[in-house]
Amino acid sequence: MHTVIKQNLFERKRSWLQNYKWLIFRRLSQITIFSLFMLGPWFDIWIIKGNLSSSLTLDVLPLTDPFIAIQSLFAGQSLTTVALTGVLIISLFYILVGGRVYCSWVCPINIATDCASWLRKKFNIKSSSLFPRNTRYWLLAMTFIMALITGTLSWELINPVTLVQRGIISGLWISVAIMLMIFLFDLLISRDAWCGHICPVGAFYSLFGRIGLIRVSAYHRDNCNDCMDCFVVCPEEQVIKSALRGAKNNISPVILEINCTNCGRCIDVCDKNVFKFTHRFNHSTTSFNFLNQEPPQ
Amino acid sequence: MKATTPQTNIARRRFLSETARTVCGVSFVGLGLGFYTQKALSLPATSLRPPGALNEKDFQAACVRCGLCVRDCPYNILKLADIIDQAATGTPYFEARKIPCEMCEDIPCVVACPTNALDKSLTNIDDARMGLAVLIDQETCLNFQGLRCDVCHRVCPLLNEAITLEPQHNTRSGKHALFIPVVHSDKCTGCGKCERACVLEEAAIKVLPISLAKGELGHHYRWGWKEKEKAGESLVTPDVKHQYNLPEGLKYDHAGEGLQKE
Numbered sequence: 001m002h003t004v005i006k007q008n009l010f011e012r013k014r015s016w017l018q019n020y021k022w023l024i025f026r027r028l029s030q031i032t033i034f035s036l037f038m039l040g041p042w043f044d045i046w047i048i049k050g051n052l053s054s055s056l057t058l059d060v061l062p063l064t065d066p067f068i069a070i071q072s073l074f075a076g077q078s079l080t081t082v083a084l085t086g087v088l089i090i091s092l093f094y095i096l097v098g099g100r101v102y103c104s105w106v107c108p109i110n111i112a113t114d115c116a117s118w119l120r121k122k123f124n125i126k127s128s129s130l131f132p133r134n135t136r137y138w139l140l141a142m143t144f145i146m147a148l149i150t151g152t153l154s155w156e157l158i159n160p161v162t163l164v165q166r167g168i169i170s171g172l173w174i175s176v177a178i179m180l181m182i183f184l185f186d187l188l189i190s191r192d193a194w195c196g197h198i199c200p201v202g203a204f205y206s207l208f209g210r211i212g213l214i215r216v217s218a219y220h221r222d223n224c225n226d227c228m229d230c231f232v233v234c235p236e237e238q239v240i241k242s243a244l245r246g247a248k249n250n251i252s253p254v255i256l257e258i259n260c261t262n263c264g265r266c267i268d269v270c271d272k273n274v275f276k277f278t279h280r281f282n283h284s285t286t287s288f289n290f291l292n293q294e295p296p297q
Numbered sequence: 298m299k300a301t302t303p304q305t306n307i308a309r310r311r312f313l314s315e316t317a318r319t320v321c322g323v324s325f326v327g328l329g330l331g332f333y334t335q336k337a338l339s340l341p342a343t344s345l346r347p348p349g350a351l352n353e354k355d356f357q358a359a360c361v362r363c364g365l366c367v368r369d370c371p372y373n374i375l376k377l378a379d380i381i382d383q384a385a386t387g388t389p390y391f392e393a394r395k396i397p398c399e400m401c402e403d404i405p406c407v408v409a410c411p412t413n414a415l416d417k418s419l420t421n422i423d424d425a426r427m428g429l430a431v432l433i434d435q436e437t438c439l440n441f442q443g444l445r446c447d448v449c450h451r452v453c454p455l456l457n458e459a460i461t462l463e464p465q466h467n468t469r470s471g472k473h474a475l476f477i478p479v480v481h482s483d484k485c486t487g488c489g490k491c492e493r494a495c496v497l498e499e500a501a502i503k504v505l506p507i508s509l510a511k512g513e514l515g516h517h518y519r520w521g522w523k524e525k526e527k528a529g530e531s532l533v534t535p536d537v538k539h540q541y542n543l544p545e546g547l548k549y550d551h552a553g554e555g556l557q558k559e
Binding site: 040046049050051053054055056062064065068069072075076077078079080082083086131132134135138139141142145146147149150151152153154155156157158162163166167169170172174175178 | 320323324330331333335337338358359362365369376380381409417
């Protein structure tokens with residue numbers, strides 16, 4: 001009896017929904033947030049006014065992007081109470097859910113770069129990356145230094161992350177061309193270039209990841225059969241290794257690497273159910289190895 | 298010091314060269330961005346900022362490009378600059394000749410601004426200084442030709458205060474008056490109604506940024522007559538009636554006759 005239940009749980013072929021669950025949630029989240037911003041300008045239903053830089057929801061809830069606020073501080077401006085409230089709400093939220101949740105669950109550019117990455121695998125386009133992964137941190141430092149030197153929000157003049165959404169909201173479609181350029185660059189020239197190597201906004205939100213509460217854990221890592229599916233699908237594949245293979249060295253199964261975007265694709269693609277979402281202090285693993293047991297005769 | 302093995306040596310070299318390459322690349326991007334920023338800081342003279350905007354440099358540092366002012370403008374006057382526009386990307390502006398500011402009494406754009414970019418201390422719209430109207434071309438302005446166009450004067454929300462009509466003699470006809478529109482900088486808010494309304498093909502009156510429209514005295518400079526009024530008396534040696542020390546029976550004619558016998 002016992003073994004039959006186990007068999008049902010773990011030997012059963014994973015359903016299509018299981019294989020795409022987090023991807024679907026993520027796309028729904030991205031599309032919902034995008035639509036909420038577009039309801040106003042397109043259908044005159046004003047739930048959210050503004051854009052991802054700063055917005056006002058239902059005329060009461062102010063939200064302000066901490067990245068742009070800090071640039072403004074570097075440029076020598078002080079924050080108003082409204083902006084500060086907005087910054088605090090956003091910061092607390094990302095400390096709770098993990099910084100780069102912004103990248104994989106909110107940012108509109110992510111749909112384009114995910115799409116490029118998917119097409120790359122589909123058509124077997126094999127150019128490697130032109131940039132080291134830490135380029136984004138240098139660029140992040142540059143954005144602050146430029147704000148300091150020029151005394152203005154220098155980076156925001158060209159920041160595609162804010163540019164694209166703002167452009168679509170104000171009906172300036174030239175911004176979509178910028179999104180297309182990032183897509184083509186990621187697709188044809190350099191692998192995961194924008195989100196994984198260059199974008200200083202992502203780098204900024206990564207820093208929240210240092211204390212982000214919700215994390216992915218390889219808690220069933222002893223089930224891993226080294227199929228490499230998670231490494232292939234992960235936009236930041238370097239974050240998995242130590243958590244997944246760390247059992248020997250007593251390394252926590254929780255992916256604490258700050259660049260993990262909490263996208264959950266590894267959870268989706270793993271046939272052996274190795275990964276799950278948990279909080280950062282849950283270092284437990286299961287050593288009960290269902291899958292290597294002999295199936296009942 | 299730790300012993301250097303060939304492996305750590307290679308790893309160190311790789312790290313150093315990669316870091317150097319990245320820093321170099323990023324610096325180039327920064328340099329390019331710096332040049333672009335410098336260009337973006339110069340607002341084109343035809344683009345006006347919303348009421349209460351700080352001076353251009355501070356405004357660009359404080360504005361988070363959220364578009365809430367644009368959203369709350371009841372007349373859809375403001376727009377956010379796209380990357381191809383001349384005004385800095387994402388910042389709000391309007392063009393007087395296309396659509397001027399309606400000067401709402403509750404100033405919703407300033408209220409909507411989540412930062413200090415639009416100064417919250419502006420509560421009376423008549424105190425706004427979005428720019429300054431300048432009658433820039435006297436050669437085409439109809440009133441300067443002696444016609445009674447007066448349109449700029451009549452559309453002004455601060456009628457007879459920001460623009461007054463000053464009568465002058467019309468030397469062309471010899472018997473008529475010119476009614477010259479004169480803008481007063483202590484009243485003009487720069488809303489742009491006059492520029493919008495100017496009947497010419499290209500407006501003769503234009504709203505310019507204050508920095509372009511206004512001169513500024515040297516800070517050491519003093520107007521003598523004002524100082525005199527303040528002090529209650531002349532601050533320089535008072536004029537005395539001039540006297541020539543001429544021989545008796547002679548005088549000096551200033552009209553050109555020169556020395557004359559009395």
